[in-house]
Amino acid sequence: MKLRSTLFTALLVVNAALVVTGGAVRLTGAGLGCPTWPECVDGSIKPVIGQDESQLHAWIEFGNRLIGPVVLIIALAVLIYIFKRLRHRSDFKRLRLLAILQILGILAQGVLGGITVLTKLTPITVSAHFLLSLPLIACALALRHRVLDRPVIQVLPMTRNLTKVVTALTFIVLLIGVVVTGAGPHSGSEGVERYPFNFRAVSWLHAESVIVLICLTIALYLVVKVSETPEVKKFYSRMILIFLGISLAQGAIGYLQYVTGLPEIIVGAHLLGATLVWIHAWRLNLTARTEQEVRIK
Secondary structure (H helix, E strand, C coil), X not given: CHHHHHHHHHHHHHHHHHHHHHHHHHHCCCCCXXXXXXXXXXXXXXXXXXXXXXXXXXXXXXXXXXXXXXXXHHHXXXXXXXXXXXXXXXXXHHHHHHHHHHHHHHHHHHHHHXXXXXXXXXXXXXXXXXXXXXXXXHHHHHXXXXXXXXXXXXCCHHHHHHHHHHHHHHHHHHHHHHHHHHHCCCCCCCCCCCCCCCHHHHHHHHHHHHHHHHHHHHHHHHHHHHHCCHHHHHHHHHHHHHHHHHHHHHHHHHHHHHHCCCCHHHHHHHHHHHHHHHHHHHHHHHHEECHHHHHCC
C-alpha cells in the first residue's frame, strides 16, 4: 500500500513540478538557454562551456528538460503497476486508459516543448505547453483518486452541475491567465514575440473571471449547506472552503503582482497558486457524483 501511495502521488507531484519549473525557466529569462532540440546545443544533449548562451540560463533550461523523462519513467511505472497489481479491479480498463493517456500526453509535451524552443518561444506554443499540463495533472489526480480509493460522495444533481460549472470556469480562468502571461513582460528570453493584446485589458478580464469564480464557489457552498445531507455538508463543504481559500489567496497574489509591476518572485508564486487551484478544482469534480455516477464508478 505504501508503494502504491508513493507511486501515484509522485506522478501527480512531478506533473505539477513540470509546470512550476517551466515557469521558473520563463521568469529567469532562460527559455532559450538551450537553443535547439532535442539537443541543448548542436552536438551535445547538455550545456557546454563556451556556448553563446549563459551557463546559468543553459542549466536552468536543461534542468527543466530533465523533469520530462522523470515524469515519463514514473508514468511507465504506474502503467506496469496497474497491469501487475490491479488487473482484478472492476475499473482496470479505466485505470489502464488513464495511464496510457498520461504517457501519450507526456510524450506530446516533449514534442511541444521542442516546437516551443524551435519557434523561439512564440506565445501560442508557450501557452499550449502550459495548457497541456492541465489535463495531465487532472489525469494523474484521477488515477491517484481511484487507486487510493479516495472518498466519492453522492450529491444532488444541482450540486453536481454547479461543481461542473466551477471546474469548467477554473479552466477558463487559467486560460485567460495564460493569455495575460503571453501579453506580459516575462517572455522567457529577450526579443520574443508577445500576444498583440492590451495587457491592462486582458489583466482586468482575468481578474473579473476570478471574481465570478469566487462568487460561484460561494454559491456552491450555500447550495450544499441548504440542500445536502448532514454527511455531505460536513465533508464536501470543507472541501469547497479549502478551494475557496486557495482561490482567494491566488486572487490576492494576482492583484499584488499587478500593482507591484510583476516582480518575478510574486509571479512565480502566482503560477504555483494556479497549479494548486486547478488540482483542488479537479478534486471537487472527482469527489461529488450523482447517484447514477456512483453506481457506474
